[in-house]
Amino acid sequence: MIRLPNHPLPEPAHSRLVEYQGEIDSLPDYEARVERAKTRFGGLNRKGEPTFDSVKATLSKMCVGVQRCAYCEDSLADEVEHIRPKALYPDWVFAWMNYLYACGPCNGPKNSHFAVFAQGTGTLTNVGRRRGDPVTPPVAGHPVLLDPRMDDPTAFMRLDLVDTFFFTASAAPGTVDHQRAKYTIDLLGLNRREALPRTRRAAYQDYRAHLSQYVNERNQGNEPEHLLRLADEIRTRQHATVWLEMKRQHLLIPTLKRLFEAAPEALGW
Secondary structure, three states, X not given: OOOOOOOOOOOOHHHHHHHHHHHXXXXXXXXXXXXXXXXXXXXXXXXXXXXXXXXXXXXXXXXXXXXXXXXXXXXXXXXXXXXXXXXXXXXXXXXXXXXXXXXXXXXXXXXXXXXXXXOOOOOEEEOOOOOOOOOOOOOOEEEOXXXXXXXXXXXXXXXXXXXXXXXXXXXXXXXXXXXXXXXXXXXXXXXXXXXXXXXXXXXHHHHHHHHHHHHHHHHOOOOHHXXXXXXXXXXXXXXXXXXXXXXXXXXXXXXXXXXXXXXXXXXXX
């Protein structure tokens, strides 16, 4: 996970979202707002609806790689994800900053699971609502889940490029930053889903091969336009976090150290 670029939603889509949110906020009862939020979003979030066609087109531009999921960076992003679940936070159902593009394997398990650091105590509190529970507002507090639109996840997590290709929390156990990283990794199954570490390993090998090709072809005196094309191919590949970690850890891994010493400009890509 990396921080996403925040593109503004074009008009008139932005104004329409504000209007839709106003409809929800005007209802006096929380339970009624929850039900209306779910049905209204479900009715609008469909192909051919101008506002959500614009939402999806803009979210797609913000994706890493070729429309990759903002959470796992592996699968096709084709679902409008509410970072704060609409079943818990109807006041965020049409908030542009609450949207990102995700894949089904991330969006489905996340569903309405959510946690906050409870206001007043700072205790990590799960606020998800189980079937049959009373529909009441969640405990107030700061979200635990890392939000790629607001947070830089790479400041909280590191990726092991030597062995497991698992994400780990960067901060010391017991700290807020550690809890946020661990909660995010566990909730989204970033290490638990067997395919993800394998694809991150493959992405690492792919990035390394492309960087080696760039170094070889530059040393052979290829035209600058050709080298720029090779560099652009690296910038737009999936699993952008793998590339970021390769740059961040290059002094610790001899193969990467040699490649980046040969092409120091790649540290700026």
